[in-house]
Amino acid sequence: MNAKLTKIEQETIIIFNELEQTAEVYTHNARLRRQLADVRETHPDEVTLKKADDACVTYTLPKAWVKVRPKRKATEAQLAAAHNALLSAKSRRGGGETQAQ
Numbered sequence: 617m618n619a620k621l622t623k624i625e626q627e628t629i630i631i632f633n634e635l636e637q638t639a640e641v642y643t644h645n646a647r648l649r650r651q652l653a654d655v656r657e658t659h660p661d662e663v664t665l666k667k668a669d670d671a672c673v674t675y676t677l678p679k680a681w682v683k684v685r686p687k688r689k690a691t692e693a694q695l696a697a698a699h700n701a702l703l704s705a706k707s708r709r710g711g712g713e714t715q716a717q
Contacts, residue, residue: 621644621671626644626645626671626672627644628641628645628648629641630682637680638676638678639676639677639678639682640674640676641675642672642673643673644671649673652673652675653673663676664676664677
């Protein structure tokens with residue numbers, strides 16, 4: 617592709633259907649491109665690079681690998697416990713007290 621795409625044009629598209637067991641991933645996202653390349657290295661029989669250029673890649677992979685995972689929401693108790701653990705670790709290392717925000 618000769619023209620540089622704008623950020624909004626740099627898409628990631630995941631396509632699959634109900635019949636086939638594979639999904640196709642087309643992406644401009646650098647992090648996802650690296651992740652897909654790494655997965656292809658470890659699973660060459662399951663991940664296929666269909667097309668690549670300087671700007672984007674297209675891979676096929678098992679449809680079962682496509683997941684939607686929302687971020688885990690920590691409860692107030694979990695946040696407080698994590699904060700206390702951090703303060704404890706800092707005090708053991710001599711980091712001193714941190715100011716409350």
